[in-house]
Amino acid sequence: MPTAARDIPQGNGHSDSLARTVSNSFGTLDLSTSPTATFHSPQSSYGGHQKPSTKQLKPFQTQDVKVLLLENVNKTGQDILRKQGYQVEALKSSLPDDQLIEKIRDVHVIGIRSKTQLRANILKHAKNLIVIGCFCIGTNQVDLQYAAENGICVFNSPFSNSRSVAELMIGEIITLARQLGDRNNELHNGVWNKVSAGCWEVRGKTLGIVGYGHVGSQLSVMAESMGMKVIFYDVVNLMSMGVASPVHTLEELLRQADFVTLHVPEIPETMNMISTAQFDQMKQGAYLLNASRGSVVDIPALIKAMQAGKLAGAALDVYPNEPGGNGEHFTNNLNDFTEDLRKLKNILLTPHIGGSTEEAQSAIGAEVADSLVKYVNLGTTSGAVNMPEVTLRSLTMDEPNHVRVIYIHKNVPGVLRRVNEILGDHNVDKQMTDSRGDVAYLMADISSVNVSEIKDLYQSLEDLGTSLYTGSSTLDGVGR
Ligand SMILES: NC(=O)c1ccc[n+]([C@@H]2O[C@H](COP(=O)([O-])OP(=O)(O)OC[C@H]3O[C@@H](n4cnc5c(N)ncnc54)[C@H](O)[C@@H]3O)[C@@H](O)[C@H]2O)c1
Numbered sequence: 001m002p003t004a005a006r007d008i009p010q011g012n013g014h015s016d017s018l019a020r021t022v023s024n025s026f027g028t029l030d031l032s033t034s035p036t037a038t039f040h041s042p043q044s045s046y047g048g049h050q051k052p053s054t055k056q057l058k059p060f061q062t063q064d065v066k067v068l069l070l071e072n073v074n075k076t077g078q079d080i081l082r083k084q085g086y087q088v089e090a091l092k093s094s095l096p097d098d099q100l101i102e103k104i105r106d107v108h109v110i111g112i113r114s115k116t117q118l119r120a121n122i123l124k125h126a127k128n129l130i131v132i133g134c135f136c137i138g139t140n141q142v143d144l145q146y147a148a149e150n151g152i153c154v155f156n157s158p159f160s161n162s163r164s165v166a167e168l169m170i171g172e173i174i175t176l177a178r179q180l181g182d183r184n185n186e187l188h189n190g191v192w193n194k195v196s197a198g199c200w201e202v203r204g205k206t207l208g209i210v211g212y213g214h215v216g217s218q219l220s221v222m223a224e225s226m227g228m229k230v231i232f233y234d235v236v237n238l239m240s241m242g243v244a245s246p247v248h249t250l251e252e253l254l255r256q257a258d259f260v261t262l263h264v265p266e267i268p269e270t271m272n273m274i275s276t277a278q279f280d281q282m283k284q285g286a287y288l289l290n291a292s293r294g295s296v297v298d299i300p301a302l303i304k305a306m307q308a309g310k311l312a313g314a315a316l317d318v319y320p321n322e323p324g325g326n327g328e329h330f331t332n333n334l335n336d337f338t339e340d341l342r343k344l345k346n347i348l349l350t351p352h353i354g355g356s357t358e359e360a361q362s363a364i365g366a367e368v369a370d371s372l373v374k375y376v377n378l379g380t381t382s383g384a385v386n387m388p389e390v391t392l393r394s395l396t397m398d399e400p401n402h403v404r405v406i407y408i409h410k411n412v413p414g415v416l417r418r419v420n421e422i423l424g425d426h427n428v429d430k431q432m433t434d435s436r437g438d439v440a441y442l443m444a445d446i447s448s449v450n451v452s453e454i455k456d457l458y459q460s461l462e463d464l465g466t467s468l469y470t471g472s473s474t475l476d477g478v479g480r
Helices: 075-083 097-104 144-149 162-177 180-188 214-225 250-256 276-281 299-307 338-343 358-378 415-423 451-463
Strands: 006-008 066-069 087-090 109-112 131-134 153-155 206-210 229-233 259-262 286-290 311-316 321-323 347-349 403-410 427-436 439-447 467-472
Touching: 066 075, 075 087, 075 109, 075 358, 109 358, 131 358, 144 153, 153 358, 162 180, 162 214, 162 259, 162 286, 162 311, 162 347, 162 358, 206 214, 206 250, 214 229, 229 250, 250 276, 276 299, 299 311, 299 338, 338 347, 403 415, 403 451, 415 427, 415 439, 415 451, 451 467
Parallel strands: 006 321, 066 087, 066 109, 109 131, 131 153, 206 229, 206 259, 259 286, 286 311, 311 347
Antiparallel strands: 403 439, 403 467, 427 439
């Protein structure tokens, strides 16, 4: 099994005692308030412009929905939640466990980033919690299984920073081709070194993209606009952007590309996928860029390929072990090859900043807050990381005697038959159910029901003894 990039607590110099958590670089970034910023966040579908005709699922009075946001969640996200009329408390930092337990008792929604650990020992105190928003990429700070088994849905934002990563790659391709890192260092040290040998334009060169997903495909478009020829290799058969060409094997890509850039997930198949054999297949004087995950490149083999002059340059943004905080941690205590890496020429070493931009933070805020609102108001779980993805078109105000029933339940044999016996007494307009492991999610829209019937229905579902969460669209005060 590959090891996830590991966060190393500050001051810990010994790799043996490292906490094994996937790192990310969003821990302490301040939020953009720049009046000069020209970027506009993607329009949120819930940024105060929700169609008035859409009926919202209200397991609580809207103003009673209590939201706790920790770790300085982006203002874009905060605003979306406030515009819903929810009671939002936003704190700049994470909380020590005792204070977190006190706060989490009451809230229906909690938003966190990478530092807050929501394990079973904390979540068991969250009696009203229905949803967790991770305003970041990773979700390993949350006990996803415990959350699912207790009817708590978890959302994150895996792709909001794809553009930021792709743009960094473009910058690095030119920087490597022109040896800008070295010239910059030299001049900072007072050395004037005007050279053209081994410096190239990128126009007409071949870029080989390994992994043609969100990042890889963005990069493809930008590289072509700079006059590069783009080839890509992916395990899935994907439509090319522009005039990019797929190749059938990794080896084919390595043999053709002047620049090889890696954008694959961290899975067993991608562990050390670029090692000595692959460096041997690359063109003499080619460049390697990795902003995916640290385990994807065999870095000692890369060092050898650089020292032997096989590669003309490389750029690394990710490492097998990464520090948990900023500081002077990039030493052999982190990874035992670090000092050798630092000595190489024309190698760009960046501290996992591929997705770290103001725009990405804002987009993450909008995406996660949207998911939270859609879940609280409509019960839809599209994009959930620990629940089946279930969605139905919204109920409208023109459907006054309709109710949407949400029933998150244990996925045990016979439960659906019993649920349908209860629903079957009513006029079910539409219904969807799906399961993920031990947890199943049922959403049903029922017409021509009154409040007392809804209460009976709710009680009957609860009495089945398999409920992890039961909610409906019109029954105020129904909680957990
Ligand atoms: N440096 C950063 O700050 C940063 C930011 C965002 C994402 N990332 C990382 O970048 C990588 C790519 O992210 P993404 O959002 O584009 O992911 P994605 O899931 O959209 O795309 C990954 C692609 O890789 C392909 N793939 C999987 N296994 C492969 C293999 N063995 N060979 C070739 N292709 C393979 C998949 O089919 C998919 O098309 C991920 O590892 C992600 O964690 C890093």
